[in-house]
Amino acid sequence: METNRLQAEDQEVLDHLLEKVKEQTELFLGYPVSKDFDYQNLYDFFKYPMNNLGDPFVASTYGVGSRELEKEVVQFFAELFRAPQNNWWGYVTNGGSEGNLYGLYLARELHPKAMVYYSEATHYSVQKNLHLLNMGNIVIRTQENGEIDYDDLEYTIRMNRHMPVIIMANIGTTMTEARDDVARIKAILKKLAIQHYYIHADAALSGTYSALIEPRPAFDFEDGADSIAISGHKFFGSPMPCGVVVAKKSNRDRIARSVDYIGSVDTTITGSRNGHSPLFLWHTIKRLGIAGLKSRAMQSLATAAYTEMKLKEIGIAAWRNQDAITVNFPTPSATICKKWQLAAEQGHSHIICMPNVRPSHIDLLIADLEAEMVLRN
Amino acid sequence: METNRLQAEDQEVLDHLLEKVKEQTELFLGYPVSKDFDYQNLYDFFKYPMNNLGDPFVASTYGVGSRELEKEVVQFFAELFRAPQNNWWGYVTNGGSEGNLYGLYLARELHPKAMVYYSEATHYSVQKNLHLLNMGNIVIRTQENGEIDYDDLEYTIRMNRHMPVIIMANIGTTMTEARDDVARIKAILKKLAIQHYYIHADAALSGTYSALIEPRPAFDFEDGADSIAISGHKFFGSPMPCGVVVAKKSNRDRIARSVDYIGSVDTTITGSRNGHSPLFLWHTIKRLGIAGLKSRAMQSLATAAYTEMKLKEIGIAAWRNQDAITVNFPTPSATICKKWQLAAEQGHSHIICMPNVRPSHIDLLIADLEAEMVLRN
Numbered sequence: 001m002e003t004n005r006l007q008a009e010d011q012e013v014l015d016h017l018l019e020k021v022k023e024q025t026e027l028f029l030g031y032p033v034s035k036d037f038d039y040q041n042l043y044d045f046f047k048y049p050m051n052n053l054g055d056p057f058v059a060s061t062y063g064v065g066s067r068e069l070e071k072e073v074v075q076f077f078a079e080l081f082r083a084p085q086n087n088w089w090g091y092v093t094n095g096g097s098e099g100n101l102y103g104l105y106l107a108r109e110l111h112p113k114a115m116v117y118y119s120e121a122t123h124y125s126v127q128k129n130l131h132l133l134n135m136g137n138i139v140i141r142t143q144e145n146g147e148i149d150y151d152d153l154e155y156t157i158r159m160n161r162h163m164p165v166i167i168m169a170n171i172g173t174t175m176t177e178a179r180d181d182v183a184r185i186k187a188i189l190k191k192l193a194i195q196h197y198y199i200h201a202d203a204a205l206s207g208t209y210s211a212l213i214e215p216r217p218a219f220d221f222e223d224g225a226d227s228i229a230i231s232g233h234k235f236f237g238s239p240m241p242c243g244v245v246v247a248k249k250s251n252r253d254r255i256a257r258s259v260d261y262i263g264s265v266d267t268t269i270t271g272s273r274n275g276h277s278p279l280f281l282w283h284t285i286k287r288l289g290i291a292g293l294k295s296r297a298m299q300s301l302a303t304a305a306y307t308e309m310k311l312k313e314i315g316i317a318a319w320r321n322q323d324a325i326t327v328n329f330p331t332p333s334a335t336i337c338k339k340w341q342l343a344a345e346q347g348h349s350h351i352i353c354m355p356n357v358r359p360s361h362i363d364l365l366i367a368d369l370e371a372e373m374v375l376r377n
Numbered sequence: 378m379e380t381n382r383l384q385a386e387d388q389e390v391l392d393h394l395l396e397k398v399k400e401q402t403e404l405f406l407g408y409p410v411s412k413d414f415d416y417q418n419l420y421d422f423f424k425y426p427m428n429n430l431g432d433p434f435v436a437s438t439y440g441v442g443s444r445e446l447e448k449e450v451v452q453f454f455a456e457l458f459r460a461p462q463n464n465w466w467g468y469v470t471n472g473g474s475e476g477n478l479y480g481l482y483l484a485r486e487l488h489p490k491a492m493v494y495y496s497e498a499t500h501y502s503v504q505k506n507l508h509l510l511n512m513g514n515i516v517i518r519t520q521e522n523g524e525i526d527y528d529d530l531e532y533t534i535r536m537n538r539h540m541p542v543i544i545m546a547n548i549g550t551t552m553t554e555a556r557d558d559v560a561r562i563k564a565i566l567k568k569l570a571i572q573h574y575y576i577h578a579d580a581a582l583s584g585t586y587s588a589l590i591e592p593r594p595a596f597d598f599e600d601g602a603d604s605i606a607i608s609g610h611k612f613f614g615s616p617m618p619c620g621v622v623v624a625k626k627s628n629r630d631r632i633a634r635s636v637d638y639i640g641s642v643d644t645t646i647t648g649s650r651n652g653h654s655p656l657f658l659w660h661t662i663k664r665l666g667i668a669g670l671k672s673r674a675m676q677s678l679a680t681a682a683y684t685e686m687k688l689k690e691i692g693i694a695a696w697r698n699q700d701a702i703t704v705n706f707p708t709p710s711a712t713i714c715k716k717w718q719l720a721a722e723q724g725h726s727h728i729i730c731m732p733n734v735r736p737s738h739i740d741l742l743i744a745d746l747e748a749e750m751v752l753r754n
Contacts, residue, residue: 006418010663014418014656017443021425024440031439033426041383041391043420046616048398049410062408063401063718066394094471095649105509125648132482132646134511233649239423240617241649269509271502272472272610272618274651279391286387341438 030342034237036356050275070278081220090246096204097125099229099245103200114164119148121173146178164196171219172206177326183218204231209297242277300325303353325353407719411614413733427652447655458597467623473581474502476606476622480577491541496525498550523555541573548596549583554703560595581608586674619654677702680730702730
């Protein structure tokens with residue numbers, strides 16, 4: 001008979017890994033991942049092969065999944081992002097990249113001959129996606145703070161007015177959490193009399209809380225976006241990468257295709273889809289509600305302000321964008337980068353004050369930085 | 378303070394869903410999903426935001442993941458599928474579709490002007506993938522049993538000898554579990570003196586156990602495949618969809634691209650990747666070993682033989698392909714399809730004798746079928 005026991009040496013490998021994961025999770029400030037979640041309430045679902053096969057809004061013959069809850073999750077974000085009433089659609093993805101891939105795919109289907117524009121601060125996965133989709137694209141310069149250079153964007157579109165325009169806007173860039181202003185981009189398109197265009201917002205990190213702060217940054221459907229992708233494992237927190245993409249239903253319908261096999265019209269990127277991740281998102285939405293999510297955002301912003309202040313106090317040139325939880329500063333030593341898992345790009349690093357990051361963590365990092373300064377002097 | 382408790386009405390929604398999932402899992406024979414897994418041993422990992430960011434074979438600064446175990450999983454399948462020594466590469470995917478997308482992407486990068494050939498029994502996700510990748514393709518007829526029609530394939534390639542050839546071979550089609558013979562396909566390419574070609578094997582369902590039976594079907598690297606994708610939630614069993622893709626390292630290297638951000642050369646489709654699913658696969662490999670997996674396969678084949686016999690005994694025209702665990706028969710009533718979650722395509726249905734399916738389940742289905750026959754007469 002099959003048994004569930006592993007041999008002692010294999011069990012040891014797992015035990016070591018768990019220990020390492022636990023330890024590494026304790027000390028990371030450089031990645032946009034919340035780790036303050038507790039989904040034990042949902043563990044019983046791990047006993048079953050959940051699979052939200054195909055489109056969540058079309059009934060399927062496969063009954064072991066969480067499609068109903070997934071639909072509620074999509075609806076929550078559609079409303080949060082002010083999608084047009086009765087004209088929204090979406091699904092829970094395996095992460096921000098898949099959501100962006102979906103948005104760009106939709107854009108390509110609507111405007112096959114379009115040129116895609118995105119800023120140089122855009123996450124590398126977008127270029128990977130564009131290559132996969134075989135879409136022509138032009139990189140636009142960024143301003144100092146990581147926001148797209150609107151003059152360069154306008155100038156470049158002006159040079160290509162014969163082509164439909166697809167914009168990939170960043171709502172929180174990877175390095176500095178800069179937000180491209182979707183309303184301002186739309187105004188440029190209007191000024192140039194571009195009639196065929198599509199705006200996708202990569203709101204992986206900042207999407208959720210951008211909708212909860214005042215003044216509200218211009219990034220959602222009412223501001224001009226045609227689709228928005230967010231990550232679920234970032235601000236919400238989830239054991240595995242996941243995300244949500246919301247698009248206009250009318251656009252999605254144009255690329256729908258009938259599929260006999262699963263009794264479903266499937267326009268999702270993958271066919272078999274994770275049935276557990278919608279449960280995590282649903283759980284967090286229900287548990288916190290808008291008020292709880294808002295205070296979660298406010299706490300992160302407060303920690304970011306604290307971090308910026310503390311770094312400046314010890315003479316480090318820290319800065320951050322307005323209403324950003326990412327604090328930027330010159331890359332510290334390799335030892336500190338490794339210990340706190342800080343990403344580095346061209347001499348710049350950042351601390352991302354995810355909701356689980358507390359001032360006490362910041363104090364420890366500051367102490368490490370100070371200790372090195374003393375050694376160096 | 379945030380609490381982990383849900384309101385009573387929300388908890389009730391979850392409880393109902395769990396009940397439904399449990400019930401529906403009990404009664405399904407129509408989908409290729411194993412449900413006899415028990416990974417409680419791994420639940421502690423669900424407390425952490427595991428993420429195997431980027432390429433598993435390139436070190437990353439993000440330390441909370443299972444990359445070392447993922448590499449062992451890929452190695453296991455590379456060896457099982459007789460990949461060339463020191464020239465294999467791969468990763469754990471979110472399912473069979475992503476593995477096929479990767480194989481086709483690799484093929485397109487190597488042969489941008491190629492024509493893709495695949496049989497009409499191919500899973501619908503392949504067409505979706507080809508559309509996404511913008512690749513020209515021709516559908517080849519199938520034989521009665523669902524296997525590709527080699528004459529039609531040869532004839533069609535002959536008509537297009539000026540183009541490189543990409544073949545998408547099915548190692549177990551969705552409906553009848555037919556296997557395309559990769560060695561025979563390779564012989565056709567040789568006969569037509571096609572020098573530039575790529576063969577990807579979609580071995581989602583049958584890959585693992587096809588390597589464990591005698592005579593061994595011709596489907597792997599030694600037989601001529603350049604890449605192979607399997608599903609992890611099928612024969613192995615896993616709470617969430619997952620899979621493995623194995624390719625030749627030399628091919629993968631040609632599409633590698635340097636990425637500063639994560640300190641990783643990332644050629645995977647998604648960037649953030651599930652860090653839990655490699656644990657499930659690793660756990661099963663370690664627990665069962667080759668011998669255990671082999672007996673798991675033998676048991677399924679025995680159940681399939683039993684099912685075919687039982688259906689025939691009550692006068693139903695059942696049949697199956699050689700060494701297949703899928704038993705085909707005319708689609709029964711809608712009531713029975715719904716109860717047992719049987720997929721239907723053009724009047725044909727099937728029972729897939731996954732390792733968890735026992736003769737006792739089959740007996741219950743047979744009883745249902747017989748009861749309906751009595752009613753009808």
